[in-house]
Amino acid sequence: MTELPEGAKPRVAPIPDAESEPFWSGTLAGKLLVQECSVCGQRQLYGRSLCTNCHSAALTWIETSGRGTIYSRTIIRQNPSRSFKHLIPFVVALIDLDEGPRMMSNVVGIPAEDVKIGDRVRVTFEPVSDAAALPLFELDR
Amino acid sequence: MAVIAGVATTDYPHHPELTELGVHAIAADRALADAGISWDDVDGYASAGFFPMHAVQLCEYFGLNPSYLDETNTGGSSFEVLVEHAAHAIDRGHAEVVLITYGSVQLSQMGRRLGTGGSGPPPVGPAAADAVWGNTLVGNYAMAAARHQHDYGTTSEQLAEIAVTMRDHASVNPLAQYRDPITIDDVLSSRLVADPLHMLDCCVISDGGAACVVTSDERARDLRKPPAHILGAAHALTHHLNISQMPDINLTAAAQSGPLALKRAGISLTDVDVLQVYDSFTITVLLTLEDLGFCGKGEGGAFVEGGRLRWDGPLPTNTDGGGLSSCHPGMRGMFLIVEAVRQLRGEGTARQVADAEVALVHGTGGMLSTGATLILGSHAS
Numbered sequence: 001m002t003e004l005p006e007g008a009k010p011r012v013a014p015i016p017d018a019e020s021e022p023f024w025s026g027t028l029a030g031k032l033l034v035q036e037c038s039v040c041g042q043r044q045l046y047g048r049s050l051c052t053n054c055h056s057a058a059l060t061w062i063e064t065s066g067r068g069t070i071y072s073r074t075i076i077r078q079n080p081s082r083s084f085k086h087l088i089p090f091v092v093a094l095i096d097l098d099e100g101p102r103m104m105s106n107v108v109g110i111p112a113e114d115v116k117i118g119d120r121v122r123v124t125f126e127p128v129s130d131a132a133a134l135p136l137f138e139l140d141r
Numbered sequence: 142m143a144v145i146a147g148v149a150t151t152d153y154p155h156h157p158e159l160t161e162l163g164v165h166a167i168a169a170d171r172a173l174a175d176a177g178i179s180w181d182d183v184d185g186y187a188s189a190g191f192f193p194m195h196a197v198q199l200c201e202y203f204g205l206n207p208s209y210l211d212e213t214n215t216g217g218s219s220f221e222v223l224v225e226h227a228a229h230a231i232d233r234g235h236a237e238v239v240l241i242t243y244g245s246v247q248l249s250q251m252g253r254r255l256g257t258g259g260s261g262p263p264p265v266g267p268a269a270a271d272a273v274w275g276n277t278l279v280g281n282y283a284m285a286a287a288r289h290q291h292d293y294g295t296t297s298e299q300l301a302e303i304a305v306t307m308r309d310h311a312s313v314n315p316l317a318q319y320r321d322p323i324t325i326d327d328v329l330s331s332r333l334v335a336d337p338l339h340m341l342d343c344c345v346i347s348d349g350g351a352a353c354v355v356t357s358d359e360r361a362r363d364l365r366k367p368p369a370h371i372l373g374a375a376h377a378l379t380h381h382l383n384i385s386q387m388p389d390i391n392l393t394a395a396a397q398s399g400p401l402a403l404k405r406a407g408i409s410l411t412d413v414d415v416l417q418v419y420d421s422f423t424i425t426v427l428l429t430l431e432d433l434g435f436c437g438k439g440e441g442g443a444f445v446e447g448g449r450l451r452w453d454g455p456l457p458t459n460t461d462g463g464g465l466s467s468c469h470p471g472m473r474g475m476f477l478i479v480e481a482v483r484q485l486r487g488e489g490t491a492r493q494v495a496d497a498e499v500a501l502v503h504g505t506g507g508m509l510s511t512g513a514t515l516i517l518g519s520h521a522s
Contacts, residue, residue: 011273011275012264012272012273012275013264013273014264014265014269014272014273015263015264015265015269016269017265017266019266020266020269045270045385046267046269046270046383071288071390072284072285072287072288072291072390073284073287074276074280074283074284074287074335074336074337074338075333075335075336076275076276076277076280076335077332077333077334077335077336078277078279078334078335079275079277081275083275084275087275090275092274092275092276092280092284092335093284094284094384094385094390102385103270103385104270104271104274104276104383104384104385105274106274106275117287117288117291118291128273134273
């Protein structure tokens with residue numbers, strides 16, 4: 001991990017709970033997981049105790065390819081949080097995973113202005129705590 | 142049929158001398174005076190706030206002991222929902238006079254940095270899905286604007302025209318927070334907060350309060366002011382606060398609540414003389430116009446061009462200057478209702494819309510999450 005500028009705080013780490021623990025455990029193992037319904041086949045994020053389509057409780061976590069397409073994105077140029085101010089400008093994006101669910105993340109590794117809607121991206125993991133790594137995305141070229 | 146018999150705002154946008162509860166009190170007292178109803182006649186109370194038992198707290202503070210109470214919270218659209226519920230209670234005879242108030246001192250207490258929404262809620266539970274990426278409140282709406290621009294070719298100039306029109310309306314509102322006229326170039330040259338939204342695409346941050354009094358048309362007959370009849374109402378939602386859960390970022394709850402409210406009112410969009418819509422951001426207005434059906438999906442950019450939303454244009458919108466220029470104290474929904482009622486009474490002063498008989502009010506709450514539509518009329522049908 002790179003050293004933080006003076007006054008900056010580490011990135012915000014998620015606090016896993018009973019429903020999200022499998023997802024965040026997966027990130028520690030370098031896997032991006034989504035929930036799949038054994039009855040209707042729907043896949044969903046975030047983790048829940050029922051399927052939002054057929055309301056079955058028969059859900060399992062499956063591993064994705066870690067690839068997706070940018071549905072929308074913005075460049076954050078103002079955020080007073082000490083966890084993020086030093087990263088400005090940075091990209092926040094909504095990513096449609098190839099397996100179906102949409103998730104929010106950051107697109108990293110290229111200048112913010114170069115990240116476009118429709119770009120193909122793939123996951124990369126940044127350790128953030130003992131309980132989770134952040135699934136960030138970079139361009140899939 | 143239930144009516145709105147009294148409306149008021151405080152002398153926004155700065156209340157450094159007041160508490161949040163004190164702002165509620167001023168708005169409440171003025172709305173009751175506007176209606177010509179005494180505190181002793183209030184038997185119902187409603188408000189929305191950020192903590193549970195909010196309305197109970199306000200009743201204690203006011204010294205009210207109502208038999209009807211509501212604190213439904215759908216974010217900025219709450220006050221449209223509270224009026225809808227109050228109308229049901231009055232129509233059923235469960236209340237006779239429902240006081241609904243809003244108050245905020247967010248500008249004095251927390252300052253302008255709140256405007257980007259900070260770094261979001263604690264990253265636990267469902268909120269964690271969107272809370273760990275450094276996104277801001279503005280960022281959510283910015284992603285809606287970016288997708289609209291991508292899909293439909295909507296330009297930042299078209300979005301800016303909405304802000305320019307609201308500022309023109311604010312320029313003659315003596316209470317408005319910002320009154321100096323602006324141009325499209327001013328909006329585009331203001332700093333980007335979250336691309337493609339500039340500072341002037343974003344609502345202001347204010348202190349302020351507003352209130353209304355809902356009663357029966359029978360009771361309203363001998364009151365001070367002509368009533369605004371509640372012709373129809375409906376509400377809807379698409380997701381909570383994670384915008385990653387919104388199925389289509391350019392299709393808001395207005396697409397569900399708008400047609401339902403119009404159907405319940407028995408009117409069509411062509412009957413609407415004046416429009417008051419939540420303008421947290423320019424994109425909020427554009428999406429709301431499309432989803433209510435004033436234009437097709439994707440046509441909002443061209444629709445707002447040429448001053449269509451001006452007070453003297455074909456679809457007068459946010460005639461007090463809106464949240465973009467006049468006052469945005471956190472949950473603006475009550476201010477939309479106040480301005481709609483004033484227009485129907487002919488109290489719109491320098492931005493009075495000619496012959497305004499039907500007003501459509503649409504509140505949006507959360508992160509484009511909820512929508513609530515009210516149809517108000519100067520006549521009962």
